[in-house]
Amino acid sequence: VSVTQSVTVAVDVMSGDHGAAVGVPAACAVARANPEVHLTLVGRQADLLRELGSNAPLNLSCLYATEVVTMQDHPRDALRRKKDSSMRRSIDLVKSGEAQACVSAGNTGALIATAHFVLKMLPGAERPAIVSAIPSRTGHTFMLDLGANTTCTPEQLCQFAIMGSVLAADIIGNEKPRVGLLNIGEEDIKGHEAVQAAHQLIGARALNYQGFVEGDDIFSGDVDVVVTDGFTGNVALKAMEGLAHLISGVMREEFTVNVWRKMGAVAAAPALKALKTRLDPRRYNGASLVGLNGVVIKSHGGADRFAFERAIEIAILEARKGVPSQIAERLQS
């Protein structure tokens, strides 16, 4: 696969918390930085025209959609009743082949339900999974499922291992990413039945499987892919977000207690800034829905322009690499 192959990415610029005010400038910046890529912005005509102004890059076009899926919409209602939403139209472009990937910052449940309905599963994949890169000591770790599936069968966990392995290989450029299965002890005897059965299934596949890992191995750099069910994965992800928020809040408090502390913060600013940059969650924005017959990237709802740009870039990368067809091939081998 040539990395310069031309691709079109559909960008739902409406569904995030900040709507077109963030989505359009982010898409314009990515379009300018990647002149060989075509972006199709999907959203309400008035919002698109207002945000684009008169200076839009030439490798960018618009598709008007009259509706927007809100964070309050039930996934079923979004699917059945908002057929002209920016989210649905973006996914439709992937289905028709007019785009090779789409990005949305909208309602996760609605995005999964719509993408599942429109694009269908790849042969051999039963359920879509949400996978995202998480910073680790040595780079990053791809973790899945982060919340698409509350419970998972051993077969589904094994499919996640394969899907995560393909994605990690494409993104980090390591052909044999190390895969771990999340458990509450590294001994083979621990864990519930689904995890035990998945351990056997994954071990029998042609993966660089390292066996069971524990929660702290998400960050240790000992594995590149961490597989778990969507309940555990979502709780762990949110707990990490909560802890990071707590730590940054306590730091802010402690560095502003008095004038001496504030002076200390000035002196420490380069180190604190470097720390913030390295662990900035915006750099990791853009979760992939894998297992579908098409590339669908979920941006954080509250993403700012910088974060939204990262999500579009992941869509470009996965479209170029042809992640879905690679996954289909590996699932069936």
Add this chain to the structure above:
Amino acid sequence: VSVTQSVTVAVDVMSGDHGAAVGVPAACAVARANPEVHLTLVGRQADLLRELGSNAPLNLSCLYATEVVTMQDHPRDALRRKKDSSMRRSIDLVKSGEAQACVSAGNTGALIATAHFVLKMLPGAERPAIVSAIPSRTGHTFMLDLGANTTCTPEQLCQFAIMGSVLAADIIGNEKPRVGLLNIGEEDIKGHEAVQAAHQLIGARALNYQGFVEGDDIFSGDVDVVVTDGFTGNVALKAMEGLAHLISGVMREEFTVNVWRKMGAVAAAPALKALKTRLDPRRYNGASLVGLNGVVIKSHGGADRFAFERAIEIAILEARKGVPSQIAERLQS
């Protein structure tokens, strides 16, 4: 319950990673600081005599045990074959009423199996759960189960809610601690069947139940008790430990990149020290095994003297409050 009521706490000083070299000095320090409390140190005679020296406090006695449960011992083997271990003898003292609580830094599985076998469950409690305080924005949150039970029935999750509520009330002195049930969305429709059924059961009990919470609420201060199964709880706990370790590692790197950064670290030292103190996991050492007919505190295996002292102090507090009889009363009401 009078807070000055005299109690005896059995301290297994052998089973931690550092053995009597940490356990004995920690127990001596706590004994000196709490002259009204009696501590019974349990361990090998040679180790106890070596570490105690000639200056032992008077409110401290020794019970010699010839064996030590190792981190490699299978729980079943520890229970069946090491009947003269420091862990077993400490729990036996609680069973016989010679102590009102015990502390061990040993093998978690062996501690649970032995305590379960010797002390038995309280009426109305099916399974022991591990509960620990976790720092939050406003104080701390009590979370359970942290790993004693891989899967839990709705009834068990409801029992955990009651047990956690009693413990939180005793430790934070709030008679109506707010209880949340961990889920992957706050909507009532989300989550797997066990969580849905537990939501109904907990809602029907006389608890200050706030409904579903998400992973980030462990730290938000919005609830005092977070209830979940031992698989999810353990993964979340280990993930938080891994993230905290990653952040402190990156901070250390960034503050030592060059001489300017090191000077920044010196200027920022008071704030960095305050940050470290506030989030120091050693301050939160000492997890409670609840649901048993007796107080059993699990110290982190790698606890240093400061951390081990905290675990002994929690044992004293729970013994004084009579946590097990309070839990029994609430479970049956």
